[in-house]
Amino acid sequence: MEAPGCGSVEGTVSLLHLKRDLPEENGNTFGRERTVGKSTFVRLLGKINQEWHTVTEPLNKWQSLQTSKTKENSSNLLQMIYQDPSRWSYTFQTFSCMSRFKAQLEPVSETLLKAQEPVQIFERSVYSDRYVFAQNLFELGYMDEIEWAIYQDWHSFLVQQFEDRVSLDGIIYLQATPEKCLERLHKRARLEEQGVQLEYLERLHTQHEKWLIEKTTEVHFEHIKDIPVLILDINKDFEDNTLEEADLAKKGGSLCEEPVMPTVFYYGIPT
Numbered sequence: 001m002e003a004p005g006c007g008s009v010e011g012t013v014s015l016l017h018l019k020r021d022l023p024e025e026n027g028n029t030f031g032r033e034r035t036v037g038k039s040t041f042v043r044l045l046g047k048i049n050q051e052w053h054t055v056t057e058p059l060n061k062w063q064s065l066q067t068s069k070t071k072e073n074s075s076n077l078l079q080m081i082y083q084d085p086s087r088w089s090y091t092f093q094t095f096s097c098m099s100r101f102k103a104q105l106e107p108v109s110e111t112l113l114k115a116q117e118p119v120q121i122f123e124r125s126v127y128s129d130r131y132v133f134a135q136n137l138f139e140l141g142y143m144d145e146i147e148w149a150i151y152q153d154w155h156s157f158l159v160q161q162f163e164d165r166v167s168l169d170g171i172i173y174l175q176a177t178p179e180k181c182l183e184r185l186h187k188r189a190r191l192e193e194q195g196v197q198l199e200y201l202e203r204l205h206t207q208h209e210k211w212l213i214e215k216t217t218e219v220h221f222e223h224i225k226d227i228p229v230l231i232l233d234i235n236k237d238f239e240d241n242t243l244e245e246a247d248l249a250k251k252g253g254s255l256c257e258e259p260v261m262p263t264v265f266y267y268g269i270p271t
């Protein structure tokens with residue numbers, strides 16, 4: 001059976017990855033990234049086709065990392081990286097990326113395999129871990145040359161080893177200005193993110209643009225170099241606007257259904 005796949009959405013901008021033509025036993029897969037409304041958007045996609053399977057980011061594991069068998073001994077790695085990025089960036093990226101590998105390598109459920117159009121949507125992926133977040137932390141000086149070299153070494157090794165299982169069919173890039181992302185970040189009021197500054201979101205925005213639009217980021221894997229990218233402008237608030245909601249969901253849904261995806265869809269331009 002041919003299986004579809006999805007991607008991820010992110011902060012200043014959102015991003016969805018989409019994967020098709022998975023091995024018969026795997027189904028299709030998507031992913032999504034950043035703080036711009038990924039969860040909200042994926043909920044919309046879910047309304048179009050309830051069979052599509054979304055894999056959310058394991059945020060709770062980052063917020064409550066078990067350091068021993070007892071619950072009292074857990075650490076909030078998300079808080080630690082925001083409070084002391086020089087100390088914790090390499091550790092965080094190791095843990096976040098391993099959790100993304102595990103999520104992308106997870107066998108597809110029986111229910112999804114029985115679906116007429118199996119689609120998996122991932123919130124972010126092993127690629128945005130490297131080409132957006134880790135790259136950014138290195139450029140900010142929070143990972144030194146040695147840490148960055150080690151991260152890239154094991155990342156390339158793992159992607160090459162599991163290429164068929166971590167490749168994606170497409171990316172949905174949910175684009176919003178850094179200002180809009182900051183506004184939504186304040187709206188959701190996560191304690192760990194209270195100190196996040198606009199400048200940090202601007203940098204993440206730039207990393208997305210360089211990778212997905214300008215294509216100036218050096219990408220190390222042939223299978224994602226020409227991956228189709230659907231760009232959706234999600235600056236408009238649609239929580240109280242059902243027309244806008246329906247339009248966005250339709251555009252996102254069409255990517256999951258398209259038998260042969262065009263190279264790039266352009267629906268919105270950034271800031």
Ligand SMILES: Nc1ncnc2c1ncn2[C@@H]1O[C@H](COP(=O)(O)OP(=O)(O)O)[C@@H](O)[C@H]1O
Nearest residue numbers: 034035036037038039040184187188237238239
């Ligand atoms: N298009 C939108 N219009 C209005 N509010 C939105 C929109 N998208 C997200 N939000 C709000 O912004 C906050 C963060 O959205 P969320 O979907 O949780 O982001 P993410 O999953 O990217 O981190 C939530 O309070 C959500 O209700």
Ligand SMILES: Nc1nc2c(ncn2[C@H]2C[C@H](O)[C@@H](COP(=O)(O)O)O2)c(=O)[nH]1
Nearest residue numbers: 010011033034035059092096129133193
């Ligand atoms: N340093 C990193 N931070 C990351 C990474 N992936 C996600 N995040 C942060 C961003 C948010 O504060 C939080 C959850 O993301 P949302 O999508 O809900 O905004 O985690 C990463 O790889 N590195």
